Amino acid sequence: MNIQKIADRKKMDERVLNMPWFVQQFIDYKLPDLSPSTLLEYIRDYEQFFGWLRGEGLSAAENNATVTLQELEVLRMDSIVGYRLHLTTRVDGNNSRVTVSRKMSSLRSLFHYLSQIAEDEDFYPLLKRNIMAKVEIKRIHKPKDTAAKLKGKILEEDELLEFIGYILEGYGSDIENNKQALYNYELNRERDACIASLILNSGLRVSEVVNLNIDDIDSANKLLYVYRKGNNDETFKTPVYFREQSKDELQAYLAIRSARYRTPKREKALFVALPNGHQEGKRMTKRAIQAMIIKYASRFGKPYLTVHKLRHSFATDYYLQNDIYKTKEQLGHASTETTEVYTHLTDKTMSDAIERRSEV
Missing domain, CATH: 1.10.443.10 (Intergrase catalytic core)
Structure with missing residues (x-):
């Protein structure tokens, strides 16, 4: 029995309930392939992103759980640039380049699932427009730099x-x-x-x-x-x-x-x-x-x-x-x-x- 995995799974199950239904669906989809520790980090990243959307007036939701797919569909490139800028310069104890890259990758994984894999009852993608497909995420962890x-x-x-x-x-x-x-x-x-x-x-x-x-x-x-x-x-x-x-x-x-x-x-x-x-x-x-x-x-x-x-x-x-x-x-x-x-x-x-x- 993996003690750390059990603890992270418990936290994940608790926190995912405060996410929109489509995020819960994404986490269920990824659960067989990724560890609870990784999925817990995904959820934390989505909590931060949805909180920022609401704070910037890009979502009318009262809480993270009620953020809608339609609000994600109409995001513009300048919004994503603004969020990246928020992560690098406007957050207490600024995130490192590696952390920012990971957070953006988490978003891209979610948007890819919603636009390419998940379907509605009419077999259409849940997300009709994927703004994150336009975002280039450069590889940060180069072995020589880490060394x-x-x-x-x-x-x-x-x-x-x-x-x-x-x-x-x-x-x-x-x-x-x-x-x-x-x-x-x-x-x-x-x-x-x-x-x-x-x-x-x-x-x-x-x-x-x-x-x-x-x-x-x-x-x-x-x-x-x-x-x-x-x-x-x-x-x-x-x-x-x-x-x-x-x-x-x-x-x-x-x-x-x-x-x-x-x-x-x-x-x-x-x-x-x-x-x-x-x-x-x-x-x-x-x-x-x-x-x-x-x-x-x-x-x-x-x-x-x-x-x-x-x-x-x-x-x-x-x-x-x-x-x-x-x-x-x-x-x-x-x-x-x-x-x-x-x-x-x-x-x-x-x-x-x-x-x-x-x-x-």
Whole structure:
């Protein structure tokens, strides 16, 4: 059972009720192919767009649920340009180019469905005129550009081991004068080091870490069984290898998991937390893991380091020793195009290695 997917499906089912009927129909159409997390983002994008339409007087609807197809049909190109401008310059904490591109793609997907796929009772398209067909959405996520942004913001070479060591020992020295922080650290350091170690030695996504259960571990064969992103088959878990280096952290955490966190037998989650005021341990959340990594990273001197950048750190290190196809499989990418970022990230590392070899 994919815990994150269940939570997102619940939120999606709740929020889609406040959408127009044709959006609800679109979400039902996409549900077999896209994850609830992706569809929830679609709904959030439509909430923002319909809210803007109403605020600009381009829809007379009293709420988002009553926006009509006719109001979408008569939108002009200058309205779409205005909305894009709104996203880039008039929203608090302006959206990045990548975010704007994603939001516009969400709209284009909806308009395409309404004009090309969905039909009324007379077999005509629900939307007779598709303004979004005129909108060009440029590809933003170029591997080389992504690599340039990541350089200097991930762990390299010996830093992978140093970061795990810092969680186990160094952080405690840095906060020894803060009794509350020190207490929390000593309670959780084995667990936190295990999480960081597994990501740095397998490349798991944070959602995959959250969903791990005790039964998903095969220590003898260094395997984890995970629900991979994009795989909607709830009966299948993908085997993912982890390096030998993680075994010590994993064993140390498992030795204290039940007693220290007062974890009941019915709780199958691998990584658990014991929140203040609670009598039993329960599955850690995605947000808790993200905050935990940021806490250690800031003290470690890598303030830009996040859970996802730990995954990038593993992937860069792994790619130096393997080809792009093995890296793609290990990371669970849908295509090698996504994996290409590591060919650019390792350019400098490879050139440095050549220079070091020439000095010998």
